[in-house]
Amino acid sequence: MTIRNLQEVAAIPKSEPPLVSVKDVGKTYFTGQSAVHAVASASLDVRRGEFVSLLGPSGCGKSTLLMMIAGLEKPTAGSIDLLGSPVLAPRRDIGIIFQDATLLPWKSAMDNVLFPIRILKLPVHKYRQRAQELLDMVGLTGFEHKKPGELSGGMRQRVAICRSLIHDPDILLMDEPFSALDAITRDQMNVALSEILETYRKTVIFVTHSIREAAFLSDRVVVMGGRPSGIMLDMPMPFARPRRFEVEETVEFTQVCRELRLTIEAAHGHASSNHAAPKGAAVIE
Numbered sequence: 365m366t367i368r369n370l371q372e373v374a375a376i377p378k379s380e381p382p383l384v385s386v387k388d389v390g391k392t393y394f395t396g397q398s399a400v401h402a403v404a405s406a407s408l409d410v411r412r413g414e415f416v417s418l419l420g421p422s423g424c425g426k427s428t429l430l431m432m433i434a435g436l437e438k439p440t441a442g443s444i445d446l447l448g449s450p451v452l453a454p455r456r457d458i459g460i461i462f463q464d465a466t467l468l469p470w471k472s473a474m475d476n477v478l479f480p481i482r483i484l485k486l487p488v489h490k491y492r493q494r495a496q497e498l499l500d501m502v503g504l505t506g507f508e509h510k511k512p513g514e515l516s517g518g519m520r521q522r523v524a525i526c527r528s529l530i531h532d533p534d535i536l537l538m539d540e541p542f543s544a545l546d547a548i549t550r551d552q553m554n555v556a557l558s559e560i561l562e563t564y565r566k567t568v569i570f571v572t573h574s575i576r577e578a579a580f581l582s583d584r585v586v587v588m589g590g591r592p593s594g595i596m597l598d599m600p601m602p603f604a605r606p607r608r609f610e611v612e613e614t615v616e617f618t619q620v621c622r623e624l625r626l627t628i629e630a631a632h633g634h635a636s637s638n639h640a641a642p643k644g645a646a647v648i649e
């Protein structure tokens with residue numbers, strides 16, 4: 365089982381082909397008589413070890429793009445390659461985390477983490493130690509035998525993160541994983557996720573409404589928006605790693621967040637921050 369560390373990632377040459385390649389992808393949903401153009405033409409490359417956030421207001425197609433990368437929705441235009449092969453269906457080299465932890469309520473935290481191993485018909489005993497290491501890393505030592513109902517929302521989401529990592533996927537897709545948590549727990553989860561990724565370095569595509577969350581976690585932030593929706597901005601985050609809360613108190617962080625916010629507002633025809641937030645952009649924190 366490979367555990368990639370930061371030094372290894374830093375050593376990945378920029379010339380290496382992207383791990384995820386989204387080319388001119390579009391998605392139109394047809395429901396009865398009407399058509400919804402969820403994503404117009406989106407192109408995006410993600411390199412191995414990168415953390416890329418998809419940021420934008422409600423309804424701009426972030427989840428749709430993520431679900432297409434996961435192979436859970438089919439594009440109506442363009443193509444998506446993962447590790448050099450086209451995505452045609454859900455794949456084992458991907459781990460997915462949704463807003464709701466969706467744990468099995470009758471199973472313990474340990475058994476929930478090991479669940480993908482059972483589904484994949486791999487030998488469970490070989491993965492117990494890794495499951496324990498993951499639970500230890502997210503601060504759940506001593507909670508292995510608790511059922512989801514006995515855990516807090518933040519704890520359940522930590523179990524879900526462990527579950528997504530247990531089979532050592534190359535890519536993690538995360539759809540607003542912390543948006544149901546209170547602000548303090550959410551901040552703690554952001555730091556916990558950063559720490560996890562410093563050890564179990566993965567390629568991550570992360571959907572969020574939160575500018576600060578995107579800026580804190582990401583190597584690049586991709587802003588989606590416009591009508592029809594596409595990619596408005598692809599911006600590298602200039603903050604050194606490892607990152608701790610203090611980065612959010614820097615002038616540079618505030619400037620980056622401002623630029624992201626202005627791009628989102630411009631996408632909605634509101635270039636000035638003095639305007640009231642447009643419908644749809646009201647969800648941006």
Ligand SMILES: Nc1ncnc2c1ncn2[C@@H]1O[C@H](COP(=O)(O)OP(=O)(O)OP(=O)(O)O)[C@@H](O)[C@H]1O
Nearest residue numbers: 393395400401402421422423424425426427428429
């Ligand atoms: N299964 C579906 N059938 C029809 N329309 C859909 C479907 N899924 C999404 N849509 C529409 O596609 C558009 C994009 O939705 P999507 O959920 O991808 O946006 P989003 O940016 O992730 O929004 P949110 O942040 O609120 O989750 C919306 O107009 C939505 O109503």
